[in-house]
Amino acid sequence: MKVYFIGAGAGDPELLTIKGMKALEQAEVVIYAGSLVNPEVLEYAPQAEVYNSASMTLEEVLEKMEEAVADGKIVARVHTGDPSIYGAIQEQMDHLKKVEIEYEIIPGVSxxxxxxxxxxxxxxxxxxxxxxxxxxxxxxxxxxxxxxxxxxxxxxxxxxxxxxxxxxxxxxxxxxxxxxxxxxxxxxxxxxxxxxxxxxxxxxxxxxxxxxxxxxxxxxxxxxxxxDTEYEKSKLYDKNFTHEFREAQSE
Structure with a gap:
């Protein structure tokens, strides 16, 4: 069993990635950042036990993860946006590595x-x-x-x-x-x-x-x-600009 760190996207539940959705669908325990994550995202995990980490300490979150994995359950740790930005996940990952619990990070739309x-x-x-x-x-x-x-x-x-x-x-x-x-x-x-x-x-x-x-x-x-400013058009689609996939067009 493992823990999935899932970036739930910025708010619109449809901004959850397909990979994140699939992980939620199989999760048996969900721990989500309740103060920021749109609760509609949890509808992808109707069968899961749900815990709101807004009222939990780091130690309580880690303890719940360890208990769930020991019981053979898949855990989804759901963060807002992308968890690598102000997600405080490094300390969680370091602990899971220390106690030899497998985990995976699924990025999201910041x-x-x-x-x-x-x-x-x-x-x-x-x-x-x-x-x-x-x-x-x-x-x-x-x-x-x-x-x-x-x-x-x-x-x-x-x-x-x-x-x-x-x-x-x-x-x-x-x-x-x-x-x-x-x-x-x-x-x-x-x-x-x-x-x-x-x-x-x-x-x-x-x-x-x-x-x-x-x-x-x-x-x-x-x-x-x-x-709000004037700008030069990109060279990427400039007809006079050659790159690996396209030759410049002659006038």
Missing amino acids: SFLAAAAAVEREFTLPDVTQTVIVTRMEGRTPVPEKEKLAKLARHNASMAIFLSVQMIEDVAAELAKEYSSSTPIAVIQKASWSDQKIVKGTLEDIAEKVKEAGINKTAMILVGDFL
């Missing part, structure tokens, strides 16, 4: 990707930026000094900021140290959920707009010129 889809923008635009920075503002969980928001902002790259909308004034102030105050920014609450909410603005006015919209949690902050 909320920063669903947020880009919601605002219909591409993070990597030719001649604008080819870099995406995924980060968070320092809160109760510290960040290394070299990763402070203002220092990352020096790159003027596309940025996706997790777990920080409750500090939107501070976020905007830190970003404005390096980005222009007119830089576009978007806040997407519950990207891909049925009650998704989008607020757009600039670093100058986004804090006020977010407060007016009543957004203070479960939101992604996207910032960068990719949100």
Whole structure:
């Protein structure tokens, strides 16, 4: 028996991968991040015992996994988005390895990707930026000094900021140290959920707009010129550009 770490996607239950769905269908025990995972995802595991990890400690989660595997049961540990980003799964995997329990990671659609889809923008635009920075503002969980928001902002790259909308004034102030105050920014609450909410603005006015919209949690902050700018067309489909699979067309 084994434990599956499953990325449940950003919210829309149809964003669960086929592989994740199949793992849930065979799971006999499901431990899910109840504060963030859409409960509709659990409908893929109607026969399973279900535990909400929002009210559990790490030790309780690990104990439940060990008990289930010892009983010959398949466990699905369900995280929101993709579990490799702010999923706190490394400590779980390290423990399972220590006690010799087999596990597998099934990736999912992260909320920063669903947020880009919601605002219909591409993070990597030719001649604008080819870099995406995924980060968070320092809160109760510290960040290394070299990763402070203002220092990352020096790159003027596309940025996706997790777990920080409750500090939107501070976020905007830190970003404005390096980005222009007119830089576009978007806040997407519950990207891909049925009650998704989008607020757009600039670093100058986004804090006020977010407060007016009543957004203070479960939101992604996207910032960068990719949100609203002119750009060069990609070379990938340029008729004058040769690559491995296509010769340039002559005029």
